[in-house]
Amino acid sequence: MIKLTIPHHVSGLWIPVLSSNPLFSGSIGAGINLSVSSVALPVEDECTIRLNNQKVFHEQAKDVCEFYKTKVGVTVESPFNLGKGFALSSTLLIAHTLVNSIYAGSSLLNAFQKAHELEVVRGTGLGDVISQYYGGFVIRTRPGPPGIGEAFKIPVKYRVKLIVSSLPYSEPTGKMLERIPLSHYEKGLSLLKKVASSEDLMDYFNAAKEYTQGIFDYSSIPAEILRSPGVVGLYLKKSALIIWVEKDHVTEITDILSRRQLFFMESEISRTGVEIEYSGKPP
Incomplete structure (x- = not known):
């Protein structure tokens, strides 16, 4: 069994940087990842993305399964809802691409890149994937996913509540x-x-x-x-x-x-x- 734990990212600064290639598009900016996380589990023989037991992102799920030539879904439990600012769309796509990547025996780094690509193409996000990849307090200095974009996890001097x-x-x-x-x-x-x-x-x-x-x-x-x-x-x-x-x-x-x-x-x-x-x- 695979279990994914994905922190929620809340960006406070974002400046879009767009190009014809979604892998080189995204945003620069800064944000923090919360210790509050979503938990994701695979669902075999079902190409779906479920959020708190509700099917969402039907087209994105289809794109992922076609890309990996798999039929594996994911169920995600989260305290948040879509459209609220907690990077839930990227959380769902990271979960689904990673699970399918693992089942297909493919690169995990490429799974993050696929999640970022879908975010940009579908218009659901720009800079969350690379931030959640690192966790913590993150400054993004070049747009794109892990392996292409550039971001730095900054040590925090304070015990922050x-x-x-x-x-x-x-x-x-x-x-x-x-x-x-x-x-x-x-x-x-x-x-x-x-x-x-x-x-x-x-x-x-x-x-x-x-x-x-x-x-x-x-x-x-x-x-x-x-x-x-x-x-x-x-x-x-x-x-x-x-x-x-x-x-x-x-x-x-x-x-x-x-x-x-x-x-x-x-x-x-x-x-x-x-x-x-x-x-x-x-x-």
Whole structure:
């Protein structure tokens, strides 16, 4: 049996870089991978992608099985839903390409490249695959998947306590990208240069907030959280609200979210990227 554990990536800075070849397309930027993960298992004799027992991504599943000449599906359990900003589309495609790659005896690196290609071609993402490959706090400096793009996992100086919430909002990635003006991407590039220079998590949170305030509605965040002295930093990506909170203020922030009946989970920054666990002999 194969078990995959895939961290969720929430990008705070992204600047699209597109070309005629999807493997050389994607985005540069920065983001953090959460210790909150999805778990994926193979489903034999069924070419499907299931998210929390619901079939999704029918065309992508077909593409993957045709590419590997296999008939293997994947079932993924996740605390999140699609379109919320938690890189769930890339999570599903990483899971399906990796499982089929293992069953076909093919390259695991090529599986990540296939997942990235499908993300770009289908318009569901640009830079999540390479970030989830590494895990942790990642700065992306060249677009593309692992083996083609370039990204760096930055050591974090702090013991970071995160509260992750999902606000009542969703938006497909393609629509989000369409409404962002070129001038805002230029601002993002300037912010990215500062973060890449300092490699500091606090600088990243400040830059991510400044960048995403021009894209998403921060008025949807409870005012008590924005005013709280216990919040070290926060940013919003679609509905994904990432709050860096001082340890002594965790209960205060979770109580606010509970009163608002908002979903939340406690998390940290992941220490690892995608993990593959075999029980028994590999297929």
